[in-house]
Amino acid sequence: MEDKHMLMIPGPTPVPEKVLLSLAKHPIGHRSGDFSKVIAEINQGLKWLHQTKNEVLSLTVSGTGAMEAGMINFLSPGDRVLVGVNGKFGDRWAQIAEAFGMKTERISAEWGQPLDTEEFRTKLEADTNKEIKAVIITHSETSTGVLNDLETINKHVKAHGEALIIVDAVTSLGAYNIPIDDWGLDVVASGSQKGYMIPPGLGFVCVSDKAWAAYENSKYPRFYMDLGKYKKANAKDSSPFTPPVNLMYGLQTALQMMQREGLENIFARHQRLTKASRAAAKAMGLKLFAPDNAASTAVTAIEPAPIDAEKIRVNIRKKYDIALAGGQDHLKGKIFRIGHLGFVSDRDLLTAISCLEATVIELGADNFDPKAGVKAAAAALA
Structure with missing residues (x-):
């Protein structure tokens, strides 16, 4: 059947009809007074979502672009950085740091296991000369479904005193409680096609006062990714370069929907779907x-x-038109991933679980009650 495709992957995530209709509006001039009002509302909504008084900057990039910007604006060639690596995205941030000539030390864990917070404490406490300039962490490691203990790692960074904490919150922002100001996080990056409930194309970087002080000493050349330009434009409810006007309309609507639901309800919904x-x-x-x-x-x-x-994955896609995510790199063919991020409801999850049950039965599984998965999911949702 046409137009019945169901996304149950960790990005892109389903887009609400109200957002789709907003995306379809006629664009207006991005330097007009009317569009300045849109940006002003978005900026306030982003601060609400990030639980911060800091600037939240919108860039026309993916989550990877937001993370790269979050690194090259506040660090310099030769800086010593610690990067947590327990999946594909932690490894990506280490690769970016290495590509830009940083002295990159990986603190690794097996894929599927959380990072050991004590390894960070040991490294940071041993750095009496304060050579470590940043700790770079993937909060929710999308490739493996692992949530790293950001709060504890951040406490060790704060005890160090000098290092910044730079956070990939691409699949945790809007799905998990991250009180940025209360925790004192310095740089937090995220992407539009995740918890924001809009299509890919926008990246967001939240920046603390401590990070802005480091910005003044950063030695990397940059132009389009110069966050100082975005900060100045933000103060004028504008953008330094041409923004994706229709994506911004969608973001405006999505943030309105999220505010009506409320942060506590959003986080509780995601916890419920996870359980x-x-x-x-x-x-x-x-x-x-x-x-x-x-x-x-x-x-x-x-x-x-x-x-x-x-x-x-192939069978559930062909028979039920439901998209599940696969394993990445050495996990391809070994795991599949059910996304329950953003505009996903209890009904969506029960549908996916029932189709998953039918699929594994069709593939020969006979070691469970055929209704066990749906029963367990329904009980957890109740």
């Missing part, structure tokens, strides 16, 4: 890839051996 997804997997005898105490609220990774994970 239901994991309960369903366990009831079906499927192995969860991330431990319960480090479960991402954006995506649940499942290791379905002996069934091939790619067969599950």
Whole structure:
């Protein structure tokens, strides 16, 4: 059947009809007074969502672009940085740091396991000369469904006193409570196609006063990614370069929807969907890839051996037109991932779980009650 495609991946995520209609509006001049009003409302909404009084800057980039901007605006060639690596995206930030000539030290954990916070404490406490300039962390590691303990790692960074904390919150911003000002986070990057409920194309960087002080000493050349330009434009409810006008309309509408739902309800919904997804997997005898105490609220990774994970994805896509995410790099074919991020409801998850049950039965699984997954998910949602 046409137009029945259902996204259950950690990005792009489903887009509400109200947002789609906003995207379809006629664009207006991005230097007009009317569009300045749109930017002003968006800027206030972004501060609300980020729980901050700091500037939240909107860039026409992906989440990777937001993270790169968050690194090159506040650091310099040769700076020593610690990068947490326990998945594809932590590894990506280490690669970016290395590409820009930073002295990059990886603190690694096995994919599927959370970062060891004590390793950060040990490294930071040993740095008596204050050579470490930043700690770079992926909060929700999308590739594995692991939520790293950002709050504890940040406490160790704060005890160090000198280092910045730079956070990839691409799949946790809007899905998990991150009180940026209360925790004193310095640079927090995110992307539009995740918890924001709009299509890809916008990246966001929240910047603290401490990070802006570091900006003054950064030695990297930059132009389009110069966050100082965005800060000056923000103060005038404008943008330094041509913004994606229609995406901004969509963002305006999405933020209005989120404010009506309320932060506590948004976080509770994501927690509920996470618990239901994991309960369903366990009831079906499927192995969860991330431990319960480090479960991402954006995506649940499942290791379905002996069934091939790619067969599950292909079958559920062909028969039910539901998109699940696959494993990345060495995990391809070994895990699949259920996204429950952004505009995803209890109904959506129950639909996906029931179709998953039918799919694994069709592929030969017979070691569970055929209704066990839906029952477990329904109980968790209740």
